[in-house]
Amino acid sequence: MDEGWRIRVRGQVQGVGFRPYIWQLARQMGLRGRVFNDPEGVLIEAAGEGLTAFVAAIPARAPVLARVDAVLHEVAVFDLPDGFEIAPSRGVGAETRVTPDAATCPDCVAEVFAPGRRQGYAFTNCTHCGPRFTILQGLPYDRARTTMAAFPMCDACRAEYEDPADRRFHAQPVACPECGPRVWLEPGGGDAVAGAVAVLRAGGSIAVKGLGGFHLACDAGSGEAVARLRARKRRPGKPFALMGTLAMIRAVCAVSEEEAALLRDPAAPIVLLRKRAEVLPEAVAPGQAVLGWMLPYTPLHHLLIAEFGGPLVMTSGNLSGEPQVIGNEEARETLGGFVDAFLMHDRAIARRLDDSVERAAPPMVLRRARGRVPGTLPLPVGFEGAPQVLAYGGQMKAALCLVKSGQALLGHHLGELDEALTWEAFLAAEADYAALFDHWPDIVACDPHPGYRATQAAHARGVPVIEVQHHHAHMAACMAENGWPLAAGRVAGIVLDGVGLGPDGTIWGGEVLLGDYLGFERRGWLTPVAMPGGDRASREPWRVALAQLDAAGLGHLADELFGTRPLAVLRQAIRAGVNAPLTSSAGRLFDAFAAVLGFDGAQTYEGEAAMGLEARARPDGVAYPLGGTQGNIETAPLWREWARDRDAGLSAEVMAGRFHAGLARGFAARARALVEAGEADAVALSGGCFQNALLLDLTLAALGDVPVLIHRGTPANDGGLALGQAVVAAARAVSG
Ligand SMILES: [Zn+2]
Ligand SMILES: [Zn+2]
Known part of the structure; x- marks a missing residue:
């Protein structure tokens, strides 16, 4: 028997080359012992000199994909x-x-571009990189339960796979041109990448099969190519994502060190970057001050970008509003009308994952999918013993959340459930996550809105349901992401959002909530104003602007600005309360302000008007005032001040800046007062409007030195809703 240390490592430590890393480290330090995986992570039994230094070195030099949450050790006696x-x-x-x-x-990229058996090989990967969740068909994770099962390893690959000193030791998708998947161009023969580049150079578009689905690609520098792709895809205005090398990106956008680091993150998200010059055609992202860029993240992308020599539009391969295509046959049928060629391969995609969309400063996730999922979040202190919970999220930006074994797993972005194929994908994901993670919920959680399909699915599940108010769920998601303990004090939540059902039957969305995981009080809300036309008011901002201006006593300005619209009919509907539900939504207030500054007609994608308002805003230190002393946060003073500025001939840019500052300061003052009065211990910022970086920055500045919780790794918008629902339900369960 030997006396030594039993060392427990927790975190993301499986399937990332952690055991060979420990093996090498222990051998370098002359230790005896063993390392193995178990249900809690990685366990090490070691004896020898220098165990303290060994334990200290573990997190310091861990593999790039590992995340070490804890390294604990105890003295033990064992046979080594x-x-x-x-x-x-x-x-x-x-x-x-x-x-x-x-x-x-970087090692695999170098291999692809250097002489050797993987030169030019589009599926090169190792323990530090490559496909994981998108090829996974079952757990535990090994090749037989991935879509790589169809490709038996050759002797050379197997030798690498079995050698602990090789960086491909136990890399499940290891492959080479001898044994692995292959890429081809349809129609066409010869070199697939060269053929694809010829199509792109001629101004054509191609469908490129990636990790989590197909992209549609064209020359980002060609206005004609971009316009043709927009016309074919029937996507008039929604920004296209771009792919290029860092040098290509820097020619177009300003890239800070933080932004470069996020671009280079192994997750390789789309990063929103501010334009510094009008280098690319306006049609890439009409009316936007920022562009969404990603670096090449598969060997095929690297080969394509290197051969093409310039940036490419890389937008998701789907029909407008539908889920991204993942199958080869499906791609031929669905995308055939959009593209001149397909860059295909024969490694199946097990699971559709869109590209994640993020910002670096301030850090935020706008869409959470490839590269981030299925990463888990440890539940905060106090949630020990929580039952298995499945939360169903909302109707828009749908995502599921699973709670099990002290972890919350926020699933990947699924999309808008109004769309039939997205709804099918949602139900498929529900079954997929249950089977993969052996998840059988004791409780399900959902939004109270009876019209949400996710709510209906939750109630159909046949286990106890906990409904969590929409904006309380947003606030709870922010608290959980920040590790706010279950028994900690109350938080003042500023939740600025689109629309969500309130317990009083009206539609909320511009709220100050005071509460914890278990419950809340509504302590502030924007003046409720009609949405004439119901859902149409969300698409046509002038409708809400009419209601706002009338409510502020500025009806004459509505007549002036929107005189060609059927104002009399809508005013009648508002007075009669016919199809004109009241809302305190901050999102609709943004829409209304965009409309008075000239946003005309209907939004072609959600958030278009508000994003345009953010893009043009130039804050000048002045803020429009919000009124009210009790719960109601009056918007009339804001509108009256705007009307004076308009008469004085101020620019739309300055007025947009004052609008942002007005909301930020008005809400910050309310929340700050709750902290200063001792009613709350911190302020939490959540809701879709906080994806607006300017609003977030101005709100943080207005809050000053008050403790603030913000979203960083989970979406502030409805994509994070399921996490909040899950922790509220778990809190109620553990609190009895
Ligand atoms: Zn690699
Ligand atoms: Zn091979």
Whole structure:
């Protein structure tokens, strides 16, 4: 028997090359012992000199895809081998985790562009990079349960796979041109990448099969090519994402160190970057001050961008509003009308994952999918013993959330459930996550809105349902992401959002909530104003502007601005309360302000008007006032001040800036007062409007030195709703 240390490592430590890393580290330090996976992560049994230094080195030099949450050790007595070995996994349910997909690592990129057996090979990967969740068909994660099962390893790949000193040790998708998937161009023969580039150079578009689905690509520098793709896809205005090298990006956008680091993150998200010059055609992202860029993240992308030599539009391959296409046959049928060629491959995509969309400063996630999912979040202190919970999220930006074993797993972005195919994908994801993670909820959580399909699915589940008010869920998601303990004090939530059902039957969305995980009080709300035409008012901002101006006693300005619209009919509907529900939504207030500054007609995508308002805003230090002393946060003073500025001939840019500052200061003052009065211990900022970086910055500035919780790794919009629902339901369960 030997005396030594039993060392427990928790975090994202399986399937990331952690055991070979420990094996190498232990051998370098002359230790004896073993390392293996078990249900809690990685366990090490080691003996020898320098165990303290060994434990200290573990997190410091961990593999790039690993995330070490904790390294704990205790003295123990065990039988150890003479050297150090990687031992078989132990325990039921070991290796039940899988990491997100990761961008091709620098070593693999170098291999693809250097002479050798993987030169030019589009599926090169190793333990530090490559596909994971998008090829996963079952757990535990090994090749037989991935879409790589169809490709038996050749001897050379197997030798790498079995050598602990090789960076492909146990890299499940390891492959080479001898044994792995292949890429081809349809129609066409010869070199697939060269053929694809010829189509792009001629101004054509191609469908490119990626990790989590197909992209549609065209030359981002060609106004004609971009316009043709927009026309074919019937997508008039929604910004296209772009792909290029860092040098290509820097020619168009300003890139800070933080932004460069986020671009290079193994998750390889689309990063929103401010334009510094009008280099690319306006049609890439009409009316936007920012562009969404990603670096090439598969070897095929690297080969394509290198051969083409310039940036490409890389927008998701789908029909407008429908889910991204993932199958080859499906792509031929669905995308055939959009593209001149297909850059295909024969590795199946097990699961559709859109590109994640993020910002670096301030850090935020606008869409959470490839590269981030299925990463988990440890539940805060106090949630120990929480039952299994499945939360169904909202109707827009749908995503599921699973709670199990002290972790919350926020699932990938699924889209808008109004769309039939997205609804099918939602139900498929529900079954997929249950099977993969062996998840059988004791409780389900959902939004109270009876019209949400996700709510209907939750109630159909046949287990106890907890309904969580929409904006309380937003606030709770922000608290959970920040590790706010269950028993900690109350938080003042500023929730600025689109629309969500309030318990009083009206539609909320511009709220100050005071509460904790278990419940809340509504302590502030924007003046409720009609949405004439119901859902149409969300698409046509002038409708809400009419209601806002009339309510502020500025009806004559509505006549002047929107005189060609059927104002009399709508005013009648508002007075009679016919199809004109009241809302305190901050999102609709943004829409209304965009309309008075000239946003005309209907939005072609959600958030278009508000994003345009953010893009043009130039704050000058002045803020429009919000009124009211009790709960109601009056918007009339804001509108009256705007009317004076308009008469004085101020620019739309300055007025948009004063609008942002007005909302930020008005809400910050309310929340700050709750903290200063001792009613709340911190302020939480959530809701879709906080994806507006200017609003977030101005609100943080107005809050000053008050403790503030913000979203960083989970979406502030409805994409994060399920996390909030899940933790509220879990809190109620553990609090009895
Ligand atoms: Zn690699
Ligand atoms: Zn091979």
